[in-house]
Amino acid sequence: MAIKFCSLASGSSGNCQYIETDHVKVLIDSGLSGKKVENLLKKIYVDPSTIDYILVTHEHKDHTKGVGILSRRYNIPIYANTNTWNGMKEDLGKLKTENILQFKTNEGFEIKDLAVLPFNIYHDSNEPVGFSFYHKNRKISYLTDTGRVDDNIKSRIKNSNLLMIESNHDVEMLKMGKYPWFLKQRVLSDNGHLSNESAGQLITEVLSGNNECVLLGHISKDNNFPELAYHTVKNIVTESGVNIEKDISIDLTYRELPTRVYNF
Numbered sequence: 194m195a196i197k198f199c200s201l202a203s204g205s206s207g208n209c210q211y212i213e214t215d216h217v218k219v220l221i222d223s224g225l226s227g228k229k230v231e232n233l234l235k236k237i238y239v240d241p242s243t244i245d246y247i248l249v250t251h252e253h254k255d256h257t258k259g260v261g262i263l264s265r266r267y268n269i270p271i272y273a274n275t276n277t278w279n280g281m282k283e284d285l286g287k288l289k290t291e292n293i294l295q296f297k298t299n300e301g302f303e304i305k306d307l308a309v310l311p312f313n314i315y316h317d318s319n320e321p322v323g324f325s326f327y328h329k330n331r332k333i334s335y336l337t338d339t340g341r342v343d344d345n346i347k348s349r350i351k352n353s354n355l356l357m358i359e360s361n362h363d364v365e366m367l368k369m370g371k372y373p374w375f376l377k378q379r380v381l382s383d384n385g386h387l388s389n390e391s392a393g394q395l396i397t398e399v400l401s402g403n404n405e406c407v408l409l410g411h412i413s414k415d416n417n418f419p420e421l422a423y424h425t426v427k428n429i430v431t432e433s434g435v436n437i438e439k440d441i442s443i444d445l446t447y448r449e450l451p452t453r454v455y456n457f
C-alpha cells in the first residue's frame with residue numbers, strides 16, 4: 194500500500210532512481226552501464242529482471258548510458274517524449290518496437306497503479322522533463338538538470354511527500370574552479386543546473402513543512418561538496434523559519450551508492 198523511492202546514483206557520472214508501488218517497478222533514467230545499474234539494484238534487493246519500465250528525463254549520456262542495454266537484456270519498455278527519443282534513439286542501439294513508448298510533456302499518464310506527470314524544465318537538451326508521481330494519496334517529485342524554475346515547475350512539485358531536487362554547484366566554487374569558461378557559462382545559464390542557493394530558495398517556496406523529505410541530487414564533483422550543498426540548503430531553509438528536524442528532513446544522495454529506500 195505504499196510507494197517506495199531510492200536514489201541509486203546521482204551526478205554527472207550517472208543518474209538512476211528507483212520507484213516501486215504494489216504493482217509496478219520503475220527506473221527514472223539509467224545513466225550508468227547496465228552492469229552498474231544491476232549491481233546498484235542488487236544492493237537494495239531488487240532483481241533487475243523485475244523492472245517494468247524506464248522513464249527518461251532527457252537524452253544526455255549521464256541519464257541514458259544504460260537504457261538501451263537494460264531494455265534489451267530484460268525486455269524493458271522505455272518511456273520518453275518524441276524530442277528526447279529523437280536525441281537518444283541512435284545511441285540506445287536496436288530496440289524492440291514495442292519497447293519504444295512515448296509520453297507528452299505536461300500530460301499525465303498511468304502505468305498500472307502509478308500516475309506519472311512529466312513537466313517541462315529548462316536545460317540544454319531537446320525537451321527535458323521532471324516528473325511527479327502519484328500513488329494513492331502520496332506524491333513524489335523529481336527535478337534535476339534545470340537552469341531555472343518557473344511557476345509551472347513550482348506548482349508541479351508542490352505538496353510532494355518526497356522531493357528529489359538538484360543542488361548542483363556552489364556558484365563561487367564553479368567560478369573559481371578549473372572548468373573552461375564555456376562550460377562555466379553553460380552550467381550557470383538558464384539552461385544549465387540549479388545551484389545550492391537556488392535549490393534552497395526553491396525548497397522554501399514549495400514545501401509546507403509537513404514532514405516532507407527532500408533529497409539533494411546531481412551534486413557536482415568539481416564545483417561542490419556534499420556537506421556544502423547540505424549546509425547551504427539547510428541554512429536557507431532554516432532562515433525561512435522551517436525546522437529541519439521537526440518539519441522536514443533533508444538528505445544527501447550519492448554518486449554511485451544507493452540512498453536508503455524511502456517508504457511512504
Ligand SMILES: [Zn+2]
Nearest residue numbers: 205253255338
Ligand atoms: Zn545530468
Ligand SMILES: [Zn+2]
Nearest residue numbers: 251253316338
Ligand atoms: Zn543533462
